[in-house]
Amino acid sequence: MAMISIFSHTAAEFAEAHTILHGKGKLHALQLYRQFMKKGIWEESDPMFKNAGHLFEKISNSTDRELLSVSSLLEEGDTVKLILSTPDGFLIESVVIPMQHGKTLCVSSQVGCRMGCTFCETGRMGLLRNLEPSEIVRQVYHAHIHLGHAINNIVFMGMGEPFDNYDSVMKAIDILTDQNGLAFGMGNITVSTSGKLEAVYRLAEDQARGINLAISLNAVQSDLRSKLMPHNRKEGLDAIYKAIFNYNQKKNREVLVGYVLMKGINDSLEHAQSLVEFLQGLRIKVNLIPYNPQRNDRFKRPEEIAIERFSNHLQAAGLKVLYRKTKGTSIMAACGQLGGKKQPSDLSKEN
Ligand code: SF4
Incomplete structure (x- = not known):
């Protein structure tokens, strides 16, 4: 049958x-x-x-109605990392993060990612495959219903560039927001992109989906951004500015601008001032995310005092800034920094 x-x-x-x-x-x-x-x-x-x-x-x-099998369930501080295994043997991560107003679930949209951001664990894996809508929905169902975490917000900031798998992500959002089902509010869902701008324009025209948009910026000096995020060479800062401006106009909504602070790379007061100047005229909120150091990592998290100095500079210039000190939130850096788990292909290379 x-x-x-x-x-x-x-x-x-x-x-x-x-x-x-x-x-x-x-x-x-x-x-x-x-x-x-x-x-x-x-x-x-x-x-x-x-x-x-x-x-x-x-x-x-x-x-x-089979769930994905659990490969491991890890508690790290106040966060819970759920690593699920797909039937074809790939591992996908989602993370439950307690916030001030309830729990947020960070979900993955791909196994790996092709965008190649140099600070990101997932980027180092390359793209292995897109996730199906059902695999995205299963991550939420597992944490929210099966484990009973009572999730309030969903953020697409796990493994993968969600706009590289646009149709599946949008289909999953339609299922997640169905009033006869999981019934999440569109406003409780955030999709974060590293700057796939065609999709940003597409979402700007989509009046039915009132989800939140986040764009991972991380630098406003073109050379530096291209080093951190190679996709910047294809769609650069001017194009990002225009896409955010268009989104503000068409959707009448602000955009969350992600900025992963990395010690000695993009965390100086000069960087803060350049960010202030770049964001002039846009309706945005800046999400400051201190870098979450990984295995053998050349990037480092700035000292707390440097983060505060950076944040204060933005706020003094009138920008809205989101910075949560809560342990574990740094896990949700940009749309990456998950994916440190070995995939079957990695293991076979070692054997
Ligand atoms: S930061 Fe996001 S877009 Fe960049 S490589 Fe990582 S998962 Fe992909």
Whole structure:
């Protein structure tokens, strides 16, 4: 029998697919979707199944509701790192991060990433493959429902460049925000890009998806940004400025500008002043993220005093600044710095 993946569909699509497959059962499928996605319950307890046990069986036997298997679950300070394994053997990471107002889940959109940012663990892996919408939804479902973390916000800042997998990310967002399912608010979801600007323009035209946009900037000196983020050679700072400006106008929303502070690289007062000048005329909030040192890393986290000096300079110039000292938030640096786990291909190279 054809299997219908619950994690690949909105409630309406799921109910429709079962109706086509079985010739009936739309409301029954909808009810099962609702209780499974909201509470993790898959059973025929609802009165509508009283004389419809056969339908319950048919829908159950043709629904794939398998979670991804857990490769490891790590607690680091106040964060929880969830490493899931895909059926073809890749590892994907998501991180539960406690914030002032509830928990944020940082999810991955790809296995690896092709953008090659030099400070990023995921970038060093290269792109292994895109994640399917269901694999993105499963990360959220696992943390939120299966482990009961009661997630408030979702940020696409894990492994991968979300706009390099645009359609799957948008499909996952439609499933995550379905009122008959997980029911996250569009405003509780943030997608972070390293600067894939065609997608920024595309999202600016998408009035149905009121998600938050973050752009990882990290430097406003062209040479320095190209060293940190090689994609800057294709889509540079002028183009980024125009794309943010257009987004502000079209969506009437501010953009979160990510700035990973790296000691001795981009953390001086001169860098802060250049950032202030670059951002003039844009509706933005700056998200300052001290670098999270990795294995054998040549990049370092600045001293606390340097971070504060940088932050104070931006605020004195009238910029809104987000800087959370909470332990663990540095894990969420830009759209990367996850992905330090070995993938099967790495292991085979060593053997
Ligand atoms: S920072 Fe983001 S875009 Fe850059 S390599 Fe890492 S995951 Fe990819």
